[in-house]
Amino acid sequence: MTNHHAHFNTSCVHAGVEPEPVTGAIMTPIFQTSTYVQAELGLNKGYEYSRTDNPTRSALQSALAALEGGKFGLCFSSGMAATDALVSTLKAGEHFLSCDDVYGGTYRLLKKVRKRQGILSDFVDFSNLAEMEKRILPQTRWIWIESPTNPLLQVIDIRAVVELAHRHHVRVAVDNTFMTPYFQKPLELGADLVMHSATKFLNGHSDVVMGCLITSDQALYEQLKFIQNAVGGVPGPFDCFLVLRGLKTLAVRMQRHQENAFDVAHFLSGRKEVNWVRYPGLKSHPQHDLHKRQTTGFGGMVSFELKGGLESARTFAKSVKLFALAESLGGVESLCDHPAIMTHASVPKEQREKLGISDSLIRLSVGIESAEDLIADLDHALSAVGA
Ligand code: P1T
Secondary structure: OOOOOOOHHHHHHHOOOOOOOOOOOOOOOOOOOOEOOOOEOOEOOOOOEOOOOOHHHHHHHHHHHHHHOOOEEEEEOOHHHHHHHHHOOOOOOOEEEEEOOOOHHHHHHHHHHHHHHOOEEEEEOOOOHHHHHHOOOOOEEEEEEEOOOOOOOOOOOHHHHHHHHHHOOOEEEEEOOOOHHHHOOOOOOOOOEEEEEOOOOOOOOOOOOOEEEEEOOHHHHHHHHHHHHHHOOOOOHHHHHHHHHHHOOHHHHHHHHHHHHHHHHHHHHOOOOEEEEEOOOOOOOOOHHHHHHHOOOOOOEEEEEEOOHHHHHHHHHHHOOOOEEOOOOOOOOOEEEOOOOOOOOOOOHHHHHHHOOOOOEEEEEOOOOOHHHHHHHHHHHHHHHHO
């Protein structure tokens, strides 16, 4: 049985999963089936069709809900499909208000796809809440937070945004991809919904694309479950199995990502080739204290700006060997991203410049390798930049 009072490390291993009733298999089987035989008209065993429900997916959804401290979880075929399910609760003319430094795909979904169906959206700076409040419209239905943001690792005061939003009868969703519930539990901070790109730390092994939504609000859950089935962007059972497996080591991976990220952030801070380093765990981070108040740790993402513009970034990207030049993050292996050309290319250049996503900004997803090897790799690449 899932023990709802278990400590987080225990929940990672046990939440949502039960021995399989027929054989006692300790690991949730991959129910690789599209449909389920019915005994007679209207009589089934709780499963009718795998777009609607699948036992492997149900186990994962329960596990994710338990880890976030929510009642209900829903999985989707990608993080974007999960976000879009939430956006699908809006009608034409209604408004979605997001922080301005967000994953480029979230911006693209709202501005390039859903705008055509009449959904309004604004992307504004949430560090000044008085200014942000002015952007809440009578038609605003959801406020969307990433904290820390992708890629600049700005920290947003989740409790303060929730308080303000609820005063305006607007609900708050938090994209918790970077922190995971190991470090941050937005529902406990008052948020109405948590979203993840499960592609990242939750799965942790760079072999699945998936998203999820978690809430404790039953009416909202039912609305989103209806959309999940009606639109059909669901993950397959094998991918659900892989994420269930990944979750078992979430706590130990996150701890290790963080240890390595601290070492990398300290190392980069001392280098002359680097303009600045952003890591929420550094005292130099502008919202270090705020971050500490709303989390139990700092995660595995480090961003920094090189001196010397795009040429420096090109040299750096060509010179790293252990850090793979690739989009995505949150896997056991270290990755290096150039947001302006890679993950955030869909954000218009003027908007990128306003935010500080310059041509020499580098984002690192620090993996669980030996820190000495990661630092030797960075040392080599920075020396090439400086030469
Ligand atoms: O890639 P997908 O599983 O669809 O999730 C989209 C997404 C949503 N939210 C955040 C914070 C994300 O980082 C992502 C995906 N991000 C990358 C691929 C990236 O390299 O930033």
